Amino acid sequence: MKAYEINSDGGVDALALTERPDPKPGPGEVLVRVRASSINYRDLSTVEAPVPRGIPYPRIPNSDGAGDVVEVGPGVTRWKAGDKVCGCFFQGWLDGPITPEWTGQALGGAIDGMLTEYQVLRQDGLVAMPEHLSYEEAATLPCAALTAWHSLVEVGRVKAGSTVLLLGTGGVSVFALQFCKLMGVRAICTSSSDEKIARLKAMGADETVNYRVHPEWQEQVLDLTGGKGVDHTVEVGGAGTLERSVAATRIAGSIGLIGVLTGGQIDPVAIMRKSIRLQGIYVGSRRMFEEMNAAISQHGLKPVISDRFAFEDARNAFHAMRAAGHFGKLVVKL
Structure with a gap:
């Protein structure tokens, strides 16, 4: 599979588009084919200054993504192949107050993120996409x-x-x-x-x-x-x-x-x-995400996307974030 990696502190232009082995889900895990990933200021900061954030190399950036379940691991009961899902920013924060344990499960920072063709996530670290949204629209939801x-x-x-x-x-x-x-x-x-x-x-x-x-x-x-x-x-x-x-x-x-x-x-x-x-405020729990999605679905809310970028052009999405001329979200299409 293709994935972007932070391999140095060289900033956006040093982001490397690499080949990795296709991942396989383990017990309680789900393999997701990522269809879109959106950019947040936090993602830009991580790419530009990984060392102060203690980011180990290599690291796949970006917290936000939406796509399809393609395979489930042993013991998975929440999802099946074909389900359309969004990843949760914190893979383990289901409800209640945030804890140090869950801050260590942040996509695109503490663990590999969503700027990749495939990603393995926890079965309880996913929510269903609102049915009326495209992958690109749904990819804007997990963080912002x-x-x-x-x-x-x-x-x-x-x-x-x-x-x-x-x-x-x-x-x-x-x-x-x-x-x-x-x-x-x-x-x-x-x-x-x-x-x-x-x-x-x-x-x-x-x-x-x-x-x-x-x-x-x-x-x-x-x-x-x-x-x-x-x-x-x-x-x-x-x-x-x-x-x-x-x-x-x-x-x-x-x-x-x-x-x-x-x-x-x-x-x-x-x-x-x-x-x-x-x-x-540091994003939110899965319970909040599900309640927000219920409101989005009830009212037919459509996220505002400023610009879309091809996967091969993802570096320019980060440059656009730095330029700060956007209105709404910046999305990379896979």
């Missing part, structure tokens, strides 16, 4: 979509009538906007591009703020909420935006801390004074 769902539903506990702040137009934020719309949640979105703002509005964003025009964008958010602030913020920027997100979030509101896109430092005093609940 589930992270957005976790932030909104599990941490923010948003409901119809809640107000949420979404930063930027990457995969997590675009999925969060789609989930807000199907739940009746008011969404305030930020972007540096008027063109992207127009797309956000077309998707149902209730209010938008151009943060290049308004560098102190938290003030615009406070104006839009009558000085109160939003109920929940999906924070994908990191330390460089967190201070403004805290200012834009109401007293006793919540922030789902997801991204590390911007550098900087944060003074925790404002978090304490506003009694804000700040929760770090």
Whole structure:
């Protein structure tokens, strides 16, 4: 089979397209023919800086993939050949709080990922694809979509009538906007591009703020909420935006801390004074994934794919992630 491998710290252009023996599933395992794999910022970071992350060589990158079950190992009861599935980011995190054991089962990091023609996964590390989605659409779900769902539903506990702040137009934020719309949640979105703002509005964003025009964008958010602030913020920027997100979030509101896109430092005093609940979010469990997929299926939600790349052209998908010009997800087709 063909697979991409991280074999050095040489970055994206050093990704090697290699030949590996076809894998066979063992007890409790499933062999999946991968049909599509999407790119996350985390995948780019892993490729660009594997050494600080303790990635052993060789390592197949990418957490996200969707495909077909082609063979099951002894003792497998959850799946059969022909089933259409998505891999879970954490192969062992089924429900409950995350544990150190399960953080060591992350695809494309601690273990081989999905940028490959075939992959062997645990039978309990898979979920069924929503029937109305293509492989490419389903491949966007395991990381970005589930992270957005976790932030909104599990941490923010948003409901119809809640107000949420979404930063930027990457995969997590675009999925969060789609989930807000199907739940009746008011969404305030930020972007540096008027063109992207127009797309956000077309998707149902209730209010938008151009943060290049308004560098102190938290003030615009406070104006839009009558000085109160939003109920929940999906924070994908990191330390460089967190201070403004805290200012834009109401007293006793919540922030789902997801991204590390911007550098900087944060003074925790404002978090304490506003009694804000700040929760770090690292994707989600299989139970969350299944509940999210049920909502996606019920409402016929379609993921937003910015660009598609051929398998042989996968390096350019990582370059596109670094360029940050995308709106939604970047997907590699196999």
